Amino acid sequence: MARKHAVSFKLNGKAVDVVVEPRELLIHSLREKLQHTGPHIGCETSHCGACTVDLNGMSVKSCTVLTVQCQDAEVLTIEGFEQSGALHALQEGFTQEHGLQCGYCTPGMITRAYRLLKENPSPSEEEIRYWMAGNLCRCTGYQNIVKAVQYAAKKMSSSRT
Amino acid sequence: MNVRIDRTYSMPCSAEVAWEFLQNLEAVAACMPGAKITERLDAGRYKGTVTVKIGPATMSFRGEVEMRDVDPAARTLRLLAKGTDGAGSSGASMNLTARIETAAGGLCTLAGASEVSMSGRAAAFGGRMVNTVADQILKQFADNFAGQVGALEAQRAAPAAAGGGVPEAAAPVPPSAAGELNGLALAWTIIKDWLRNLFSKTTA
């Protein structure tokens, strides 16, 4: 049995510690050790994006990140979006525009869209489709997901000005 | 995933020497790149392993190899090898008919006609390359084989000069290539599909 590592990082702003084998994947630590079951496992070959989390300001597929790589990292998951009872504009947008059906891809979608809007606050439909292409959805056909992201972009920009 | 591969390689020795060597399965196996005989089951049947290493990837097959239909008159025999990888997720088998033919200048040729088949993951991710893989393996096998019989031929010549008696066919020195299948030679063959096909990603 390989030497275990104690790994400390910030999860949705709170300091957490886990003891893991080097081979343990971040998605498993989050879901099974830290009870954050929002991010899901969809393909395991880093194609589907259901496991997307925000890691040090990057959208990453947590099925292809080792937990030991996350020492001192800042990790944001869907569980961190609602602030003191107020939904994030993206969470609101996905509901208002019917941007989800089975809900399995939704945490990854919202987490990915969060980073996209940080980098590009008012993306065009084409930009949204291009920069969201790492997340698969089998239910919605993406059309309402695009609308949901636009809804959030609009709401966030108006709240900024 | 079945592929037929027929190849002929010229050998630096007489047909007699090559034929004698060919029947020594352990020695022949030692010529098979990455192959190891681990256990003798009975006359002509052995357990063994074959390890293939390419870039970051390694696959290890364990299984049986059997020598059949030895025909001294025609100097032909068949080698049946099959096995599964360590994780049991892939299978591979080879049915090879080897024939020694006399050639000009007292030398001979080794003709191999083989049917190679792959199953499971190896086929799913690399099966399309089995042809080239087997080709590469055979090529290296032939080179090692040539080295061995060449050495034997030399040994044959030597004692006569030294006035010693004719030694029995000495157990051949294991060829250098044996142990692990040369990655570079095989890289192109398996990798292209087998690995990359699944991993759409950009960095190692």
Place this chain on the structure above:
Amino acid sequence: MIPREFEYHAPTTIPDALGLLKQFGDEAKLLAGGHSLLPMMKLRFAQPGHLIDLGRIRELKGIREEGGALRIGAMTTENELIWSKLLQDKCPLLVEGARLISDPQVRYKGTIGGDISHGDPGNDHPALMLVLGASFVLKASTGERVVPAEGFFVGSFATLLQPGEIMTEIRIPVPAPGTGYCYSKLKRKVGDFATAAAAVTLRMKGETVQEVAIALTNVGASVLRARAAEDSLRGKAMNDASIAEAARLAMRICDPAADQRGDAEYKTAMAGEMTQRALRTARSRATR
């Protein structure tokens, strides 16, 4: 889809990384972005005993211009390439190429150094490196060497990078102003490797081709430099006929393997088609 056990090391300096590489030799694998190696390990095709994570070595990051060359740290990610103002101005081909690699999440992790040193003929940077005349800095405990991209890619998953060496930097001579360029890539979907792709850099003098470089992705044992095609164009006017001829010559050096993307004939034809498209676009972007 669970990797076998291994030991993990996260050096913070290049010497430390080299030390670990020396210590564990064959048992060790370098981990860059991880999006080729980790999936391979999850399928248990790869089982290194030791993973050396280059992610914490600061010196391996960053993009700067120095002595007429762009110097890119090997651990610079694809998205960092895409977002680099410097590259957008001085080397837009690299940006165009990076934008066609995999998907957004992967581009946050995937690195240019990893893409190049993996030696995968399906990776996109090798072709870009060849047409840009790049060179690579390879460090070993015994010292460092700088090797040109030309000749670096010797086969599938086989490069001049030796065990015990780490690629630390990519150097690209700043393309002359007015250089035309294009990376034309055909793929089945986002996240896929190229069915075939062509990278082109081009300098025109009036209607005459002064200098041209063409490299092909995923249609051979490694990236292919289409020399004959280049020669057929150099010093001549570029027109439909000469472009078609160049494509024909490029196709002659292709030796792709059939897979779900298509058979060898299709992939070869697509290499020709991508060459034609890349040449046309490059011409339209080149200043006469």
Place this chain on the structure above:
Amino acid sequence: MAAATDTLERETKLQGLGSSRLRKEDARFIRGRGSYVDDIKLPGMLFGAIVRSPYAHARIKSINKAKALAVPGVVAVLVADDLKPVKLDWMPTLGSDVQAVLADKKVCFQMQEVAMVIAADRYSAADGADAVEVDYEELPAIVDPHMSMAPGAPIIREDIAGKDEVGHGKRTHPNHIFTWEAGDKAGTDAVFANAAVTVREEILNPRVHPCPLETCGCVASFDKVTGQLTVYITSQAPHLVRTVVAMLSGIPESKIRIIGGDIGGGFGNKVPIYPGYVVAIVASIVTGVPIKWIESRIDNISTTGFARDYHGVGELAADKDGRIKALRFTALADHGAFNSHVSATKLPAGLFSICTGSYDIPKAYCRVDAVYTNKAPGGVAYRCSLRVTEAVYLIERMIDVLAQKLNIDKAEIRRRNFVKADKFPYNTSLGWTIDSGNYHAALEKVLKAVDYDGLRKEQAAKRAKGELMGIGVCTFTEIVGAGPTKVCDILGIGLFDSCDIRVNPTGSAIARLGTMSQGQGHATTYAQIIATELGLSSDEIQIEEGDTDKAPYGAGTWGSRSTPVGGAAAAMAARKIRAKAQKIAAHLLEVGEGDLEWEVDRFKVKGNPAQARTMKEIAMAAHTSNLPDGMEKGLDATEYYDPPNMTFPFGAYVCVVDIDRFTGETKVRRFYALDDCGTRINPMIIEGQIHGGLTEALAVAFGQAIPFDENGNHLGNSLMDYFLPTAVETPHWETDHTVTPSPHHPIGAKGVAESPHVGGIPCFSNAVVDAFAHLGVTHMDMPHTAFRVWQLCKALGINKR
């Protein structure tokens, strides 16, 4: 006037039928608080990993557990012999066959389940699975169904070699499963013999996979003390699972609790019962601790719930004006190694006989021959009712083939053959009664919307320039809502569905149904139906599904049966309540029942609207002593609804594609989808379902296929090769609708989610083929990948500049 606006306001407040009410489900999903099977974590839970066969056909000579048992964390290794004592080594399939739970002496398809390693976590389970040594003797495999019944073909199913039938009539070969036929063969042959025009085409629906984003899995928890078995499972039909598990295990059905929880998409993949579930259940019974089994994506695509693999031959006979006189469709069905396809017992080829489509075809005959091959077992309905996509694909392709043969416009030939609006209910020549339709109106609306004539002009101009532009037309009729129990049962259980409504004293309500949402939004839409029926706000109506301890028995959600059957049950249960409420209102208002009329949310006295009782008031009264003599307390009702007929949604689609003849790439420029699903419950959700169904149709038409080599090896079973479109490959969809209610459904609704998949696939194919029609191309099999389209261009000599 004031009264009118008042009623309108009250009606709007209800958020009932027809309102685009936002989904109740979303609140948990957008917070990452869904409860999917892999989220379930029980005390002491162990993890199961399955050891699978690398061979498509092989004997198992030996299995050595020793090394696996030595792996730290491994608790047990189960193989077929371990299941025999509990008689769970084989299980019945939903297709009247049996399937090996763990391979017994022999594997019949690649990646068949051979053993399950039970370990502390998924890491040690994976290590253990790798360490199990299985010794195989490979056998020749049958991959091409056309070879299955060849003389001397290897026998795939030795276990039933002696049986002359597997539930669906005589078998003529050890690899033959059944032959099914419908219609008038002699009559049809006669028409063909004398027809002015006949066309014939071989048309393949390749083997594909529904591939929901969540794979299959379960957590089985057996309590040795109470004998209670609880199973959290990815199932579209929890009640059927409970019944099968009871039949299998001998545990009383009353002690089995199946919980669906949240399901990450189903699309047909999650209807059957898979070996993984059963082994996990056995493992829990044996160990007494909870066992979790979760599929990997590669396992999912390779082993559970494939769809289609129908090798069809379509023939039409017509007069010179293109009026179809007869239809003859046959199909060779590849069901893989076990007949575990999902179908009603009496309908082994599902609803394939809907293949006369939207057209008035006097004579028809169809036949399906199903065979075993060394491929994964099954045949599920991928976002359709079983075999409806195959049937609709055949007729919608063939009518185009006929149009090209006669050089009639593809919209015009449909006009000429449509069942006319005044002919409904219409009896098809294959025995179905189509409840309602208005095909001409739908088509004309779409042609106008897309300027069809303009598109044809543009196409002609493009063809003159050597460019490839295709216009696909599809006017499909679907059949959904299984179904009338006289025709539809599974394992003898009729495919009715149920709803149990309880109205609380304060006028809120809870309704439980036998269906199972996988993203369709049942918690939202069922509440809307009940809200309108009862005059209670949908926000105060709680919907529960999927927990067999709570919900009444039902056949689940598949084949678009939720609205046609479950939705009907909800409306009927609500009407029982309203009938009782009317009696109570009459009592309270001291008038006769007949003096009352219903208005939105209340009963009012005719001619004296001030005299009224709202449903809320009645709900309270129902729990007091102030009730009519002899009336029992409470305001509850349960309905088990057995539909008198299927429902028949239809639609008219137009697709425009541009094809790059140098690369073979197809760009979908425009897709206009008009759907008629009868009464529309929630337009927002309907549109979402259409978007999703069209996107899955796009995937099937342009990329999805499960390729095998000659030995039965998978050649593309991960998401690297298996095509799931991203936002980049997916076009913008345009939707439209007409409303033709179903006369036999309580609220006139028909079901919608499958139409876009069923109608979309042929529409894409018709567009691609249409792009080549001027070059004499009449058909091209799916998937229309760039490679395959380029091969066609090459064959036509148009791939070069």
